[in-house]
Amino acid sequence: MPTQLSVNLNKIALIRNSRGRDFPSVVHFAHLALKAGAHGVTIHPRPDQRHARYADVAALKAVVDAYPGSELNVEGYPDRTFLDVVLAAKPQQCTLVPDEPGQLTSDHGWHIERDLHKLAPIVAELKAAGIRVSLFVDPDAEQIALAPATGCDRVELYTESFAHQHELGDFTFEFARFAEAAAAATQAGLGINAGHDLNLDNLGDFLVIPDILEVSIGHALTVEALQYGFEATIARYVAILKAAH
Template identity: 50%
Template structure:
C-alpha cells in the first residue's frame, strides 16, 4: 500500500508569520502521525523561512513513523543536518537559493557524477536516498546509474493536465517513468500538487508507488475539514 508522508512546512510558515510557537510544529508532527499518516516530511531551506533546522532535531526525537528530509545537497549546512539527524530518507531536490517551491527535477545525466558522490555520502550513513526527477525515462535511467534507492516523480505536470480534463495524457509519462524505475529496481515516490481531486487516479495507475509526499494541498484542506479528517481523506484516496 502506498504510504502518505505529510509535509509540514506550511504549519511552520504559519508559526513563523506571527513569531512564538503557535502552532507547535513538533506537536503537529506527533498529531499527524497519530491521525494515520505514514510519515512526516520537512524541507528546510537555508533562510529557514518555514521549517527551521532546530525543528528537524526536535521532530527526530519524537517521530515514530518515517521521517523524510528534502533539500538541496549543494548546501553543506543541509548535508550536515541530514547526517546529524539521520532520517529514514533524504530526498535530494535541485532547488535554487531563494526558490519559492520546487519546480523541476534533477538532470541525472548531466549531474550523474555529482549525485553519485552525494548519494554515497548519505547511504554510507545508512540513510535511504530518493532523488527528485521529471517523468522522463532517460532521467530515470540516469538516476539508476547514480546508486539512488528511489526516485520521486515531480507531479506538477500531471496535476495541471488533470485539472485541464486531460488526465489520460497527463498520466502517460508518469506510468512510463514508473515502469522504467520498477524494471531498474528503484523505489518510486511522488509529490507536488497532488490533492484530493487527482491523487486516486494517479495511485490507481501506478499501484506499485511506494510513497507520496503531500503538504500544501493537505494543510489547505485541513482549514475546512480539520487536520485529522484531512489526513484520513488523503489515506482513503490512496486506498481506492
C-alpha cells in the same frame, strides 16, 4: 501494501514563522499526523529557513522515533549545511531536490546525466550513514534510467504537471508520461515516491499507476484541513490510499 502518506509540514512552519513564536508547532502537528494514520512526515528546510528551519529536523526525528515504523523524510538541496543537518539527525529518508537558493518552490527535477558527478558522492555519504536516498525527478524515463548510477534507492516523481492537467479535466497524456516514468524506475530497480500538488481530488486517479511507495503532500493537505480539519483530512487521504490497492 498501500501507498504510504508522508505529511509535509512546511506550511505549518510557514504559519509559525509569521508570528515569531512556536505556534503552530510542527512537532505538535507531526504527532497529530502520525496519530491520524500518516506513515511519516516530511520537512524541506531551505537556506533562508523561511518556513522549515534546520532545527526542525532533529525535533521531528525525535517525534517519529516515538512511533515505531514511522519515518521522517527530509527534502532539500544538498549543500554542506543541509547535509550536515541531515547526517546529524539520521532521518529514515533524504530526498535530494535541485532547488536554487532563493527558489519559491520546487519546480523541476535533477538532470541526472549532467549532475551524476555531483550526486554520486553525496548519495554515497548519506547511504553510509544508513539513510535511504531519493532523487526528485521529472517524469522522464530516459533520465530515470540513469538514476541507479548515482546509487540512490528511490526517485520521487515531480507531479505538478499531472495535477495541473487533472484540474483542467484532461490528464490522459500526462498520466501516460508518469506511467512510463514509473515503469522505467521499476525496471531500473528503484522505489517510487511522488509529490507536488497532489490532493484529495487527483490522488486516486494518479494511484492507478502501480508500485508508488509513498506520496508526500503538504500544501494541498494544509489548505484542505482548513475546510475539513487536520486529522479528518489525513483520514480522507488514508482512505484514498487504501482504496487504490
